[in-house]
């Protein structure tokens with residue numbers, strides 16, 4: 001289990017802002033074996049800083065990161081797989097050579113590094129590009145190589161900073177499948193993303209961070225329950241003002257009015273909708289992660 005508790009980090013300021021920037025103000029969450037954890041938040045919320053602290057690239061001012069119940073060491077981190085936000089491939093090096101090289105850096109012998117490289121090249125669909133220099137690859141293929149580099153030493157934990165950004169749907173599926181396989185093998189996976197639909201689909205648990213603080217964390221189910229379900233009503237060609245005073249938001253699309261409410265007497269709303277026009281839809285819906293996110297950071 002990877003446990004991140006009460007991380008605080010202030011970056012030093014310049015002459016214009018001598019107080020600096022408080023990037024993390026008590027970030028904490030736990031990721032268990034075989035759990036896929038989505039780390040989400042607006043730009044500048046503190047996700048990259050948190051991941052860098054976990055990987056030892058940055059030092060926290062306070063707080064702790066523990067792995068299997070004891071403080072994380074350099075040796076532990078060598079067994080982790082990391083995809084940094086700034087990426088980190090040698091542009092002139094060829095794909096297969098590069099993946100094997102990172103395997104060696106993580107302590108694999110030549111034969112093991114070669115075998116892991118061949119497996120990953122096959123698994124990530126890089127076969128035709130194995131002899132090409134990284135700089136000649138598309139963004140999506142570079143990202144596949146970046147993931148291969150993070151996976152080559154069969155890591156105990158995976159920490160991935162926006163692994164899906166800029167990828168086409170096929171590359172997203174390839175990467176997602178590779179991560180799910182590792183997860184099924186018991187590896188905790190943390191990834192940050194702004195693609196909330198993807199996070200909702202892939203992750204067991206989610207952490208929402210805003211201005212360096214955790215504003216929500218738990219399973220998507222827990223977060224849904226906290227927000228509560230919404231009632232969506234679509235009425236065609238209704239009388240004007242039919243929804244006045246109801247506790248929700250109304251959107252007008254052509255001759256259709258869509259009302260979304262989180263409270264109120266549903267039977268009363270139904271009666272009013274039927275009186276106002278033709279009711280095309282009336283039903284409760286679970287909030288999406290995007291709605292949960294908006295509510296949490298509001």
Ligand SMILES: Nc1ncnc2c1ncn2[C@@H]1O[C@H](COP(=O)(O)OP(=O)(O)OP(=O)(O)O)[C@@H](O)[C@H]1O
Nearest residue numbers: 011012021023041042043044045046047048049050
């Ligand atoms: N080296 C640094 N020096 C000064 N401030 C920094 C530094 N690194 C990050 N920050 C600031 O710390 C805050 C958190 O940044 P961080 O990169 O962790 O956010 P993020 O959630 O990863 O954002 P994004 O989604 O845009 O990648 C931001 O206000 C950022 O400007």
